[in-house]
Amino acid sequence: MKTDVLVVGGSVAAIRAAETIARHAPDLGVIIVSDEEHPPYERPPLSKVGLTDDLDLAALTYPSVADLQSKGVRFVLATRATYLDVAARRVDTLDASGATGSIEYGAVIVTTGCEPIVPPLFRDLPDVYSLRHFQDATALRSAVSDRSRSVAVIGAGFIGGEFAATLAKDGRDVTIVDLAEKPLGRFGDRVAADYAALHRDSGVALKLGDGVVGLADTPDGRVLQLASGATVPADVVLLGIGVRPSTDWLASSGLTLNNGVECDEHLRAADRVYAAGDVVRWPNPRFDSVMRIEHWTNAAEQGRVAGMNAANVLTGADPVVCSTVPYFWSDQHGKRIQFSGFITGAEEIVESQGPDGSLFVYRSGDAVTGVLAFERRAEFVKLRAMLRRETSWESVEPMLTLVSSAP
Ligand SMILES: Cc1cc2nc3c(=O)[nH]c(=O)nc-3n(C[C@H](O)[C@H](O)[C@H](O)COP(=O)(O)OP(=O)(O)OC[C@H]3O[C@@H](n4cnc5c(N)ncnc54)[C@H](O)[C@@H]3O)c2cc1C
Structure with a gap:
């Protein structure tokens, strides 16, 4: 097989890249190779989605998939990229039936x-789940559908927190265990306290500052054994302790791999590789x-930039720069948590509490570099828009009713 632009990976970055090429360089051929059996769909x-609601794959599938197909974009599904040869401009593949193949490209975009x-403690154990793909979600939801089974979530980050919230909404008991004493602690102690309170007030049990050292079967069901000696009922376990970049297939490609694929400001990793x-x-x-960002909006924005630059290198146009303001949202217990910006942990945090939620502004000298909000949606939208450019503390201060600030 041969194509102008090959996109490896089948999620939001891939679909945005393909949409961009179809719009700006419609004459270029595009192939998307994904190891999933479904065309790109929304992960968030x-x-x-509530446990009693339908998890409908067709509704989650990106609407542009059909449009792209009609424009000639080819989706090669259930097929894994196994090797990238930068000099030969070729990607080798392995499909679900065990057949190998290769695709030559003019430019390639890695979106894996x-x-x-x-x-290791959790590998190959029954009823231990991760949550990344559609199949993970259906398997997990099926496992917790028996209300007599206890559920534990390991990791108090967004995925664990969100799934715990869907269980609590359904009236289920659930415990979140986290080694860290302060969940979301990188955003500061008060954010961690508000986040923990949100869960506790909504009926989620938290075991913080305690690590899982083993699992044991008891007459009452399986339990997690914690370092403190405590146990947590855990017939079903969701692991939400983080992710790592899917770069194993690039190990011998010669690309620089360092907690992800290292790129320049044009998202270029090597000759004709984005x-x-x-x-x-x-x-x-x-x-x-x-930076490396693990959030949807960044993946969408970067997909557009990489798509544009892959097209530009083939049409002779100048590359565009990828300059973004990281953003994420999370929905838990009916509250929206949002962050925009980039923080290192050294910022002063200025807090504004109100009846309708709280705002945390991250200040580095005269500059504001981030904002986190529990609700307070209208103010957050304004602050997020301001952060697109360098933002001074003087311009933000009047918007806040200050309560306290902490280094
Ligand atoms: C359950 C869940 C909820 C989330 N909620 C939010 C949220 O509320 N807000 C937010 O900002 N972000 C959220 N995120 C994060 C967001 O979904 C990710 O940042 C986004 O999906 C990243 O997109 P991506 O295209 O970079 O990669 P991914 O979504 O990771 O997709 C990579 C694709 O490449 C495929 N692939 C991997 N290796 C190969 C290979 N060798 N060959 C072929 N294909 C391969 C994978 O199967 C996958 O299809 C959530 C993520 C999950 C899992």
């Missing part, structure tokens, strides 16, 4: 994202920092 609902971390999404580490000019 997988941890948020991330995969969940599964520590990357986008969770898998990328790149120097973001907006914050003058090298």
